[in-house]
Amino acid sequence: MDQRIAEQTIGRLSLYRRLLDTLMRDCVEHVYSHQLAEKTGFTSAQVRRDLMAVDTAGNTRRGYDVGELIRAIDDYLYAPSGQQVAVVGIGNLGRALLTFFSGRRPKLSVVAGFDVDEQVVDRVIHGCRVYHMDEVDRVVAEDEITLVMLTVPSDAAQPAADACIAAGVSGILNFAPARLKVPPSVYVSHVDLTMYLEMVAFFARQKDGDQGD
């Protein structure tokens, strides 16, 4: 079906998808690859190549039909019935993620939180019930949760990930500054905030310094 798609391509398709929403809202009916390119900062060749992955129907006169392209990317990117997400670790970052993702993407709904602190367990934050980690097996099964965002302290990351995987989760977005060891059937992506900030610090400094170069 899909022949080894690059991670970058999926990332860009997600970006195009979001951009198309705003075009739709502005009642734009058609869009050319060079317009999508201009708005995202990629090249038009890049856009057309990315769209080869999805079932598109571009037209040489009007470009792409916005509604049609949304349908095509949705079909490719999302599970038909959607996927359920949980936030593990309800600190400031966990709360921020609950707030941020509530009602944002219809095909990815955050349906539960998990923590071990009795102070937050059983509370409802942004429409999401927070459960104790002891209940992860039951809740993941009942709510058909397949993805988690992990925002626990560094030393709790691996055990928490293990528990989620044992419960049936197959994708982890990890915000803890710790490398996770997971079986090959699980996909992990690491959002390394310290690394990002250090990268910005380095390249900002370079811009500041050798302007003349």
Added chain:
Amino acid sequence: MDQRIAEQTIGRLSLYRRLLDTLMRDCVEHVYSHQLAEKTGFTSAQVRRDLMAVDTAGNTRRGYDVGELIRAIDDYLYAPSGQQVAVVGIGNLGRALLTFFSGRRPKLSVVAGFDVDEQVVDRVIHGCRVYHMDEVDRVVAEDEITLVMLTVPSDAAQPAADACIAAGVSGILNFAPARLKVPPSVYVSHVDLTMYLEMVAFFARQKDGDQGD
């Protein structure tokens, strides 16, 4: 001085640097490239190639001296006097970043917060005073802030970025789901949470599905 270094290399150097801290804490004095490789998931060739950028002194018998390598990476990666950081937008995510980065990296100190909500302005969160955005010029100058993490709502992102840039900031780590337009003297990196989650959703689903492939 530095001949067009890849962003990936800087990211990995930041990772090595953090790993070396834990080795130092465990009183490990020497480390081979294949050991760094094993702990980070890269290849030993990759590690050695990355370390070419810094002023290293690897030894063919004992590998790299941990303390010496820390010094070399620090010299390369960080400004000698450090860089000051502000968080713009003190919602849940802003608070999470203030907490997360407080005292984490000595060369990158978060020294101020900014918001427009009178409820948080003038409060002190995790040792950081929160100022009104109106004061950005003064505070950025006085505290020599060169970097900001931007966690304001989507539609406030561009004006907030413009204000920071006018005040003298040269690096922005943007968490708002909006592309920023900035002059070429400013470096921007975009942490796109929606994109990351959609990527995890896609590849987790792929792992679930075509196991047999």
Added chain:
DNA sequence: TAGATTGTTAATCGATTAACAATC
């Protein structure tokens, strides 16, 4: 029709990996 755009293949570019002489 003439002109611009799509879809796709070939060329290019850059990053990763392999290889190996020098070294301790």
Added chain:
DNA sequence: TAGATTGTTAATCGATTAACAATC
């Protein structure tokens, strides 16, 4: 010394870009 590792150059790999025939 013999053996393993470093530092660096060449080979490989994969992603981006250019080019262009087909098309509306």
